Amino acid sequence: MERRIITTEATEEDVRIETTLRPQCLSDYVGQEKIKSTLKIYIEAAKSRGEALDHVLFYGPPGLGKTTLSGIIANEMGVHMKVTSGPAIEKPGEMAAILNNLQEGDVLFVDEIHRFNKTQQDYLLPFVEDGIVILIGATTENPYFEVNNALLSRCRIFELKPLEKDDLITLIDRTLKDQEKGLGKEKIIIDENAKSFLADQAGGDARSVLNALELAYLTTERNKEGIISITLEVAEQCIQKKAIRYDKNGDNHYDTISAFIESMKHTDPDATLYYLARMLIAGEDVKYIARRICVCASEDIGLANSRALEVATSVFLAVERIGMPEAAKILAHAALYVCCSPKSDTVSRGITQAMADAKQTTNVPIPPFLQDASYKNAQKLGRGVGLDNIHAFKNHYSGKKCMPKELSNRHYFQLTQMGNEKSIQKFLDYLRENRNN
Numbered sequence: 502m503e504r505r506i507i508t509t510e511a512t513e514e515d516v517r518i519e520t521t522l523r524p525q526c527l528s529d530y531v532g533q534e535k536i537k538s539t540l541k542i543y544i545e546a547a548k549s550r551g552e553a554l555d556h557v558l559f560y561g562p563p564g565l566g567k568t569t570l571s572g573i574i575a576n577e578m579g580v581h582m583k584v585t586s587g588p589a590i591e592k593p594g595e596m597a598a599i600l601n602n603l604q605e606g607d608v609l610f611v612d613e614i615h616r617f618n619k620t621q622q623d624y625l626l627p628f629v630e631d632g633i634v635i636l637i638g639a640t641t642e643n644p645y646f647e648v649n650n651a652l653l654s655r656c657r658i659f660e661l662k663p664l665e666k667d668d669l670i671t672l673i674d675r676t677l678k679d680q681e682k683g684l685g686k687e688k689i690i691i692d693e694n695a696k697s698f699l700a701d702q703a704g705g706d707a708r709s710v711l712n713a714l715e716l717a718y719l720t721t722e723r724n725k726e727g728i729i730s731i732t733l734e735v736a737e738q739c740i741q742k743k744a745i746r747y748d749k750n751g752d753n754h755y756d757t758i759s760a761f762i763e764s765m766k767h768t769d770p771d772a773t774l775y776y777l778a779r780m781l782i783a784g785e786d787v788k789y790i791a792r793r794i795c796v797c798a799s800e801d802i803g804l805a806n807s808r809a810l811e812v813a814t815s816v817f818l819a820v821e822r823i824g825m826p827e828a829a830k831i832l833a834h835a836a837l838y839v840c841c842s843p844k845s846d847t848v849s850r851g852i853t854q855a856m857a858d859a860k861q862t863t864n865v866p867i868p869p870f871l872q873d874a875s876y877k878n879a880q881k882l883g884r885g886v887g888l889d890n891i892h893a894f895k896n897h898y899s900g901k902k903c904m905p906k907e908l909s910n911r912h913y914f915q916l917t918q919m920g921n922e923k924s925i926q927k928f929l930d931y932l933r934e935n936r937n938n
Contacts, residue, residue, distance in 0.1 A: 524569060525576050531675070531707070532668035533566070536659045540570070543657070544577045553606045554578055556629055556636040558614070558653070560644050561661030564708030567639035568612065574637060575608040582608040587616025596624055603634050614638035615647035622649040629655055643755075663705020670700050672707055673714055684718055688728045695736040713739045754785075762793060765840040766801045773840045774833060787828045791817040794835050802839060803848035805920030812838045843920030851913040858911060865905045898932040 524530045527537050527544075540557075547554045554574065559567040568584075575582035583603055590596050603609060609628075611617070617625070629636050629652060636656065638644075644653055664672075673696055676683040695717075703710035716739045717731045724730065757779055764772035780790060795817055798809040816835035820828040874884040891897055904911065916922045916929075 524573060527573055527577065530566065530569065530573060531672045532664040533570075533661055536570075536661065539659070540574065544574065548578070553632050554635050556656040558638040558640070558644055558648070558656040558658045559661055560640050560642075560658060562663065562706065563641055564706035565661040565664065566707055567661060568610070571608065571610040571637040571639065574635075575610075578606075578608070578635070580604075580607050580635070582610055584610045584612070587611060587613040587621075590617070590621065596621060600625075600628055600634065605633055607634055608637055609634045610637045610639070612639045613641070615640040615642040615644070619649065622652050626652055664703075664707055665705070666697075666700045669703055669705070669707065669710045670696055672710060673699065676711060676714060684714075687718065688723070688726070689718060689731065690728055691731040692733055692736075694733040695731050698733055698736045699739075757783075757785075758790075758793060761790075761836075762797055765794075765797050765836060766844065768840055768844070770837055770840050773836050777832060777836055781825070781829050781832075787820045787825060787832060788817070790832055791820050791835070794832070794839055798839050798842075800849040801844050801846060802842045802920075803845050804922050804925060805843040805845035805847075805917065807921065809839050809842045845917045845919045845922055847914070847916055847922060851915070854911075855913045858908065862905070862908065865907050868903065868905060871903055896932055896935060900933065 527541055530537060543555060557571075557574065559570060561567065571584075572582065581604065583599055585599060590599070599609070625636070626649070628634050636652075638648070638656065640647065644658060673691070677685065677689055677691065679685045699710050699713050699717075703713070713736070714731075717735050718729060720739070721729050721731060721735055757776055761773065761776035761780065764776055777790070781787075791813070795810065795813040798813040802809040813835050816831050819831045823831065869882075869884055872884045874880060889899065891899060902909065916926045918926070
């Protein structure tokens with residue numbers, strides 16, 4: 502049976518890649534070697550059993566070949582494929598119409614499956630559960646956050662990684678040699694430096710490098726011999742400015758802020774500035790960055806340098822009132838201060854442990870001497886009895902234990918020897934050694 506792809510109209514991607522290589526089998530697909538190997542085993546196993554392939558979900562940045570891999574799977578399985586996308590389907594009836602046009606075992610490829618709402622995903626679920634269709638989903642967002650758990654549990658998840666430079670160079674070479682779908686019929690010479698530059702600037706994105714190559718071909722004049730010469734200069738002109746891959750609601754947002762925070766925690770000032778710069782260039786909300794610096798100042802520095810939180814808080818107010826572009830330097834000030842401060846988790850560790858115990862001991866009574874004694878006859882109930890004026894003691898320190906007796910063996914406050922915590926420990930030791938007997 503000849504494979505056919507059913508779709509109402511050509512996608513933007515299809516139009517752009519019409520003149521480039523779209524492999525029809527796994528052996529022709531460039532990159533993602535581990536995924537190809539695994540898919541090959543799955544496909545061969547399904548064909549040998551005479552059964553439908555397991556449902557698949559491809560996850561990764563744009564331009565890595567998720568659509569192409571889906572087409573290859575349908576081709577290898579010898580079944581029909583319907584191509585649609587999350588934004589293209591607005592009503593349940595539209596989904597019903599698509600599913601009714603598919604035969605059992607056909608492939609339903611849903612691009613941007615994370616754009617399906619819960620109702621749409623729930624409607625699709627029975628068809629997936631019963632094996633009526635092979636679902637292949639594609640998403641640029643982390644599926645564990647964006648896709649229905651019931652649907653997710655029935656899919657094999659493959660994370661596509663950006664292609665290596667060598668893979669992209671192979672793709673360029675193949676495109677220039679292929680006479681059927683590539684540019685092999687054209688007289689094109691490409692400089693090695695230009696080839697390397699295009700591969701570097703693509704950022705692991707196959708679609709990007711092919712689009713740039715096609716643009717170079719379309720915009721470069723032929724010489725007297727009819728040859729198109731793609732030089733480094735031509736390549737640079739085709740990529741004036743590399744697009745920044747940064748979705749404020751997507752993985753790259755979370756990955757970059759994570760890298761920024763970890764760089765501050767690990768006292769790497771160069772990396773701290775770099776990831777801060779990436780967020781600023783991408784247009785990240787400066788108040789969001791400032792909030793994360795404040796959190797890091799408390800969680801990871803705390804009492805080792807309490808000034809860090811003061812600086813971070815001041816910076817938050819400053820960027821809120823000033824805005825970009827001046828806010829870039831103000832944020833850098835706070836980030837570097839936090840980055841270069843001594844680190845301690847005394848505060849965060851202590852409150853985390855205390856909250857865990859508090860959840861389990863809500864019925865433990867507060868010691869009577871600590872209970873409110875502001876009302877008449879409170880002392881007759883034992884409230885506030887034995888609670889002396891703290892300022893009557895030497896060094897204003899009584900040494901009285903205030904924990905409930907059930908938790909008397911719990912110690913949440915454990916200082917380190919980092920920064921100011923060493924001085925705090927020295928002060929506490931002095932109080933304990935010199936308290937009133």
